[in-house]
Amino acid sequence: MMERPRGTRDFLPAEMARRRETERAMRRTALEFGYGEVQTPTFEQTDLFVAKSGEAIVEEIYVFEDKGGRSLSLRPELTAAVMRLYSTSLTHAPKPVRVFYMGPYFRYERPQKGRYREFFQFGAELIGTPQPEGDAEIIALAVRSIEAAGMEDLEVRVGHVGALRALLGSLGVPAEMAAKAFPLIDKGDIEGLRGLLMDKVEYSSIELIEDYVSTTGDIAVVEGAIASLARFPEVTEALERLKAALEQLDAYEGIGYEVDLGIARGLDYYMGVVFEVDWQGLGAEKQVCGGGAYELGQLFGLDNVPATGFAIGLDRVDIAVSMSSQDGPVREGALVVPMDRDGEVMHLAVAAAEALRSSGIRTELEVMRRGTGKALKGADARLFRWAIIIGSDEVAKGKVAVKDLDSGEQRLVSLDELCDLGI
RNA sequence: GCCGGGGUGGGGUAGCUUGGUCAUCCUAAGGGACUGUGGAUCCCUCGACCCGGGUUCAAAUCCCGGUCCCGGCCCCA
Known part of the structure; x- marks a missing residue:
């Protein structure tokens, strides 16, 4: 019997109805926020993804050669394509540009619960504003979208990678080592971080970094960090930005969050405020959304294009929705x-x-x-x-x-x- | 890519340790008892040992390889 390719799924009518309902709720939320839907190709030139994420990305994506000898890849994410779209078609549109998208993405990884080789994402990008209001709006849209799908008990964590990067730089951590440190920080692997920095950085600095990346709490911890790190102006400048974004986010009713200065995000194009949304019921793959401010304009010859966005894993949302909703049977038709x-x-x-x-x-x-x-x-x-x-x-x-x-x-x-x- | 657990009709399962009856039961599906009125009952039908090797007189059962799923790493959404 012919089996489905590893990591792919068939969706039966009942599942499809539920998934469409989730998509409908999110699409409506984005439209209400003034975002317009866009669609880009399912496959792109491999170079687009390599330019954005580095050569190593090739190991994780579906790469193939077409009959004309071109190297193409099934898209593993959409941010790169949206920035291309922006650079070719929207640079002269009124700012800011608000777009969202929804569709299938592909990664060659080991499948698990909530993790597939063909997966579906909903995401949005806000391009053109450097203001903290933009950071807050994107976080709010992400949370509102997930809530609209019917999920509750979300855990929203907000941090600032720019501040983290500046701190490491100010303490004399070489860029190369910082690149290795980021994944450890993101994972919360303090032991590994200490081992990495041990012989290159002063002990007092390591303690400072450990303390910093372990910092969680409400907006007061940001103020505290600003006060205690006053001697590092680059760090405090970034933290002021985070604080401003959080103050703006507080204006949105009922969006709870926790500050987590240890959020590093895996990808190095993130520059500013970053955030993650978790749902504990999902086990190992509990993250349903990730996003933040990034800088990708230079890939397309554009300078200083501030952008911020997020991506929501629809498969994980669907798992959560199917776990929590138990509507009784309804007679209809x-x-x-x-x-x-x-x-x-x-x-x-x-x-x-x-x-x-x-x-x-x-x-x-x-x-x-x-x-x-x-x-x-x-x-x-x-x-x-x-x-x-x-x-x-x-x-x-x-x-x-x-x-x-x-x-x-x-x-x-x-x-x-x-x-x-x-x- | 690594570690571990699994794979029996469409769905859910028994059997596997201690190889050997027509592979168990529930459910779903199709038909009938009921030629114009539902939820019940009864009967019939349909339909499976993931794939490929090996051991054996004999393999769902034991061994090896592959494949897919699940849990955990890695990585990430």
Whole structure:
């Protein structure tokens, strides 16, 4: 038997309905915030991703050569393509530019729960404003979108990689070593961090760094850090920016967050305020969203294009939604049951089905030529709300029999009256 | 890429340690008892040992390889 490729999934109607509902909620949220949807190719020139993330990215993505000998790759993320889109088509659009996107992405990694080789993301980018209001808006949009999908108990952590980078630089950590330190910090591996910095950095500096990256709390810890790190103006400048963004974020009702100065994010194009959203029910792959301010304009020959954005893992959101929602079965829709296959009966049945559909009622036509008993039993099991029964009697009267499967009541109505059912 | 656990009809499972009856049961699906009225009951039908080697008289069961899924690393969303 032919199996699906590793890390891919089929989505059955019930799952697809749930996923579409999530997408609909997020799309609506983004539109309400004034963001416009964009779509870019599913595959791009490999160089685009290499330019953004470095040569090592090739190990993690689906790379292939097309018949013209071009090296192409299935997109592993969308930020690079959006910046290209911006640089080619939106540089002269009114600022800021607000765009969002939704679709499939691909990574060659070991699949796990909430982690697939073909996965789906919803993301947004705010391009053109250097102000903290922008940072706050992007965080708010991310949280509002996830909440709109029905998730609760989100854990939002906000930090600033620019401040972290400046601190390491100010304490004499070489850039090369800082690059190795970032993943350790992001993971919270203090032991590993200490081992890395041991013989290159003074002990007091290591203590300072450990203390800094372990700092969590409310906005007061940012103020505290600003006060205690006054001798590093580059660091405090970045922290002032974080503080301003948080103050702005506080204006959004009900968005709780925790400051976490140890957020490093894996990718080195992040420059400013960064944030992550976790949901504990997901186990090892608990992060549902990541984002922050970045600088990618130079890849496309543009200087100083401030941008901030996020990506939400829709597969993880869907897992969370399916775990928490347990709506009871709802009767809805109609099944039209022709009693015999006489031409007039069949025609009236189709006409009834069409009338119901035109008034927005999900309507199926019984096409198995089943007996009434079986048909009604099936209609009940499949949770239809109405059965429309049509035989020669109905044809003779020019009406159809409508049975409410909830109450068991049945009455004869004309096709015109059928449309009132949906109310 | 690494470590560990798994894979039996569409879904859920018994059997596997101690190889050997037509591979168990539930459910779903199709049909019938019921030729114009549902949730019940009964009957029938359909349908599986992940793939490939090996050991053996005999493999779902033991061994090896592969593959896919799950949990944890790595990495990341």
